[in-house]
Amino acid sequence: MSSSPPRATHVGNWIRCLLRAALAVSVLGSSAVLTTIPARADSAVSPKAGRFTIHGAGWGHGWGMSQYGAYGAARRGLSWKQILAFYYRGTQLKTMPSGTKIKIWITSDNDNSLRVLPATGLTVRDTAGHRYLLPTGASYTSWRITRAGAGYRLSYRTRNGSYVTKSTGLTTGAWSFSTRSKIVKVVLPNGSVRSYRGSVALIKRGSGGRTINNALLEDYVKGVVPVEMPTSWAADAVRAQAVAARSYAVRLRDFRTYSGFDICDTTACQVYGGVGRETAAGNAAVKATAGKIVTYHGKVALTQFASSNGGYGAQGDYPYLAAHRDPYDGVIKSQAWRQTITASSIMRAWPSVGTVKQLQISSRDSAGAWGGRVKTIKIIGRARTPASPERPSNTCSGCGPRST
Secondary structure, rough: OOOOOOOHHHHHHHHHHHHHHHOOOHHHHEEEOOOOOOOOOOOOOOEOOOEEEEEEEEEEEOOOOHHHHHHHHHOOOOOHHHHHHHHOOEEEEOOOOOOOOOEEEEOOOOOOEEEEOOOOEEEEEEEOOOOOEEOOOOOEEEEEEEEEEEEEEEEEEOOOEEEEEEEOOOOOOEEEEEEOOOEEEOOOOOOOOEEEEEEEEEEEEOOOOEEEEEHHHHHHHHOHHHOOOOOOHHHHHHHHHHHHHHHHHHHHHHHOOOOOOOOOOOOOOOOOOOOOOOOOOHHHHHHHHHOOOEEOOOEEEOOEEEOOOOEEEOOOOOOOOOEEEEEOOOOOOOOOEEEEEEEEHHHHHHHHHHOOEEEEEEEEOOHHHHHEEEEEEEEEEEEEEEOOOOOOOOOOOOOOOOOO
């Protein structure tokens, strides 16, 4: 079951945030107009009953693949390869080696320790290759790695909730947990448990630590696809999503430098939920596209994607992220939206403008309906008239339809 795009109230909050940051509202969709479609795109518009009405289409930044568009294209008979070629112009597919790994920062485990549930064959290892097999039994309710000076400390939690330290003989290099089943159950600070494939390590971060999941790339993608796209959608759309997610991860791994990890597990990178978010259909999509990534002139492409482009893709920072008409985005459902914003809320954001008299779209990107996405908007007030700057840079893959 898929969730809907952001509700109108959420859009309103997003628009208000954008206005407070002096950003153009139409970064939300393919374009936006005020009250009614004006004869000229730069006509100033006055509020009606103290409100401006904003019309637009699409959800997200609009760069790269539209997820609703991929669904529509699949329903129209396009294969996953054709979908990727449509959204990432001039690219080619390449196959990654089967043993490729990736290191994911588990951001929700943020208490500077790593705690896991007992399991058969649960082992602690250091970077020098030494290992310590953990004992089992009713006395051990969980195991925890914490920092201790320049190194680490291992302890177990008893049935009464106290911790007892265990001597391991391991070195001061990063310590990690692994099991025979290759699934580790991590206990998060709020007490919930989340399972991850591969191993889970605590790496040094100042005097504390950061939890890192070291997993096969294919296992990582299994935990991404169902969170980024409902896997009940057409199979070729889900396969296209698998390749886009895999490519995006490799791109970040190869072109960005993070301390001790390749990618995070939130929308700041792309969302990763571990074993608990996997689905049979999602895993099938990963298997059907095993190892495939999108490349451009021999280098992995930045395969950005978003929920909907509103019928026209936006121009990104690379030639393969081209502005183009998208006939598939509205096949499944209309992505049009409308939202109102009060003149008083704009005045509260910019009190120096005084009473807000009009809004005026001063520039567009020329790609799409109504002259394209808005780049700048003037706020015309009794005191002064500031202009909003161009769109913000994108820092995530995302804004896509999430599974529930």
